[in-house]
Amino acid sequence: MSDPFKIAVVGVGLVGRRHVDAIQSLQNVSLTAVVDQTPEGETYAAKIGAPYFSDLSQMLQTVSPNGVILATPTPLHIEQGLTCVAYGCPLLVEKPIAVDAASALKLVHAAEVSDVPLLVGHHRRHNPLIAAAKQAIDANKIGEIRGIQGSCWFYKPDGYFDVAPWRKKKGAGPISVNLVHDIDLMRYLAGEIIQVHAYAQPSLRGFDNEDVAAAVMTFQNGAIATISVSDSIVSPWSWELTSGEYPIYPTTQESSYLIGGSHGSISIPDLRLWSHEEGQRDWWTPISATSLMTAASDPLVNQIAHFVKVARKEASPLVSGWEGLKTLQVIEAIQKSCTSGVSVTIAEPTSMQSEIALAPKISDISQKILQK
Structure with a gap:
């Protein structure tokens, strides 16, 4: 048996603590350090008996982990990610990978030229429900994808915003905070998105961001998707309430995605595969559903197990830095279309050659960081 894979978690808010729980549930994987600049983070590290650091570089020098999970606020991802790359440390960056695609490109490019594994935390891809849907689609069970419908509707209580006022600010609305998950799954299941046209409406609660938005998206393969998101709609139709992925959310028996093809359709996450009888594709003949079966497991645990394999060069990343960048590009396009009123x-x-040319050379990054 190989030595335990040592992981450091940077940022131990709600998401970071879920990563810690996932690490502790895996055999031959250990939590080697916690990095956090808040008193709460230091208290949490003491509670679970983990070495505590307030500085990422100091931790990397002292502990030399086999991998790092960045669960810090998005604006910190690039600087911290480049620090990990400079030390040659594999990293898993929470979604979204960066505030904007141009910044993300710098980190992705640096990791690539330095041969440092970089994964992005779009953990839903690691859910067995999505794996089963992906397998059915790739096996041509529904034929050529022609249309997709997605719903991301839920009601966040006022207290959700009061405890973290930044959630009321521009740029912190449901497009960037929530829809990024759904867009990533659509890309994963149906292919690349090449054009979007989107609309948004200001928050009814008077916040600086939107509380409802919708987009029409064209895929490279010719499919068209419609999706809408809102954190001010009382509804059972969202991934959170339909997948049973995270116990804090009550579950419903509904679905949040419909994917239609030339030979059938599939609803997700209930995994009902709809089709006519063999050779009878017409709306006058009966249509029936078959439920796909899959075992349940925690996607966050699956993601960390995968991270270990990628860091050890035993597997290719399911969600690489490039994948995280491409999903962020779609979110940026939706936001731009909402503002401009035109297709993007x-x-x-x-x-993006100009941005790549401006990306810092990893030797310069290393020298700057290691001289601190």
Whole structure:
């Protein structure tokens, strides 16, 4: 048996603590350190008996972990990610990978040229429900995808915003905070999105951000998707309330995604596969559903187990830095379309040559960081 894989968690808010719980549930994986700049973080580290650091570089020098999970606020991801790359330490960055795609490109490019594994925490891809849907789609069970409908509707109570006033600010609305998950799954299941046209309405509660938005998206394969998101709609139709993924949310028997193809359709996450009898594709013949079966497991635990394999060069990343960047590009396009009122075309990240040229050389990053 190999030595335990040592993981340090940077940022131990709600998400960071879920990562700690997931690490502690895995065999041959250990929590080697907690990095957090808050008194609450230091208290939490003492409570669970983990070495505590307030500085990322100091931790990397002292502990030399096999991997780092960045569960810090998004504006910190790039600087902290580049620090991990400079030390040659594999990293898993919580979603979204960065505040904007141009910044994300700097980290993705640096990790790539330095051959440092970089994963992005779109953990829903690691859910067995999504794995089963992906397998059915790839096996041509529904034929060529033509249309997608997605709902991301729920009601966040006033207290959710009162305890963290930044959630009321521009840029912290449900497009960036919630829809990013759903967009990533649509890309994963249906392919690349090349154009969007979106709309948003101001918050009814008087916040600086939107509380409802909708987008029409065109895929490279010709499919068209419609999706809407709101944190001010009382509804059973969201991933949180339909997947049973996280116990703090009550579960319903509804679905949040419908994916339609030329030979059938699938609803997710209930995994009902709809089709006519063989050779009888017409709306006058009966249509029936078959429920796909899959075992349940915690996607966060699955994600960390996968992270270990990728860091050890035993597997390719399911959600690479490039994947996180492409999903962020779609979110940016939706936000831009909401503001401008026009359709936005999404460029290939590899075509962003000017941004790549401006990306810092990893040797310069290393020298700057290691001289601190």
